[in-house]
Amino acid sequence: MRPLLTGLANIVLLLANTLILIGPLLLIALGKFILPGQGARDACSRGVMWVAEFWAENCKRIFALLTPTRWDIRGNAELRSDSSYLVISNHQSWVDIPALVQAFNRKTPYFKFFLKQELIWVPFLGLAFWALDYPFMKRYSKAFLKKNPHMQGKDLEITKAACEKFKRLPVTVVNFLEGTRFTPAKQAQQQSPYRYLLKPKAGGVAFVLAALGEQIDAVLDVTLVYPDKHVPGFWALLSGQVPKVIIDIQTRELDPTLWQGDYQNDPAFRQQMQDWVSQLWRDKDARIEQLRGQTER
Secondary structure (H helix, E strand, O other): OHHHHHHHHHHHHHHHHHHHHHHHHHHHHHHHHHOOOHHHHHHHHHHHHHHHHHHHHHHHHHHHHHOOOEEEEEOOOOOOOOOOEEEEEOOOOOOHHHHHHHHHEOOEOOEEEOEEHHHHHOOOHHHHHHHOOOOEEOOOOHHHHHHOHHHOOHHHHHHHHHHHOOOOOOOEEEEEOOOOOOOHHHHHHHOOOOOOOOOOOHHHHHHHHHHHOOOOOEEEEEEEEOOOOOOOOHHHHHOOOOOEEEEEEEEEOOOHHHHOOOOOOOHHHHHHHHHHHHHHHHHHHHHHHHHHHHHHO
């Protein structure tokens, strides 16, 4: 019964936190549409971020109060809230999101995710995502694009348009390069060359860098590891059944050449970007092996 009661208590408190703060968040967000002047709209954007950070900090307190999870965060001591970052992370579970909150909230500017379009319909959270200017992406299958070639590249256009909104204030952009959560079945279907990762997609990160490259101060290369080898679902976290999460952060300088090319139309630059991403992923695969080995000793 204890996991059930813990999970229910977490749900109640997290929902209360959301319901209490979503009103002020949406009210401030409304100011971005009705107030004159870019300065006033930017002030509203900062206000929305402050509410979101306060909400996230409350979520951290709730998890600390009710769950035994130890967040083993490595490498975030030198981060700054007045700098802009590109976060590149592997993706295994919905627990990844709270893990990033634990590592980055109030350490960096409040982060922006690229979300599936369907998430806008999630009660309360969909409205919050909209208020926070999270870009909603619609993924198209290869079969759909074959029948509708005019839709080719639309998702990347959305990426670039979304990034234009981020240019006036410090920002942390989170990109899960795999595009979906890792499972052994997906790994086998892709014939992924990595032991712990799916194949990365370079297009999205290329367009983020094209739009924001000069603004980005560093790349935060995040490796998430669940030491018990079983990747937990969100209910496992809520019910207190996740003993430990490793959030390993390596800060990497950004080569200016990575935002100075044309990914869509320049094959040489596209290959350069793909090579850079592939090397990141080879290093990350080895890092996961190393971190898992440390926990087994």
